[in-house]
Amino acid sequence: MRLLHTMLRVGDMQRSIDFYTNVLGMRLLRKSDYPEGKFTLAFVGYQDEKDGAVLELTHNWDTSSYELGTAYGHIALEVDNAAETCDKVRELGGKVVREAGPMKHGTTVIAFVEDPDGYKIEFIQRGSRKGASD
Incomplete structure (x- = not known):
């Protein structure tokens, strides 16, 4: 699978x-x-x-918006540099909802943006995840 x-x-x-x-x-x-x-x-x-x-x-076709619910979390994307990626998203008209920085209670560098429907997308900076094989 x-x-x-x-x-x-x-x-x-x-x-x-x-x-x-x-x-x-x-x-x-x-x-x-x-x-x-x-x-x-x-x-x-x-x-x-x-x-x-x-x-x-x-x-x-007959639905223009949805309730996202409380169970959905986010999509995660690995990026080279979370701060630079946020800057690019902002330049292109996207919405940054959490600036790049270490996650709470950890060292992994993350940021969050939102798509036009309100779905969250997390940026995880390459090389900053503890225990991850890059």
Whole structure:
């Protein structure tokens, strides 16, 4: 078994594709409309689906926003430099909700940004995770 994708429901497909591709640097891997079901799926990621996990963005045509709930946490992305990545996100119009710095009770350097639907994305600075093999 292997992890294939994580699905996020989004209120505006193009706005979400723009964020994940233009702000976070992912590629649009595929996109399909399902008129009978009134939804669109788009898959974005840093690598092809055969090589690693990706995000599935789902837009239900009759829904413009969702309640995120209290169980969802975040998506984590490894970055070379969390502070510089936050600066780039901000320059591209993204929202930084926690500046880069050590996590509470630890030394791992993290930061958080938010996508257009309010989903949190954590940046984890490469080489700062205790016990992680880089």
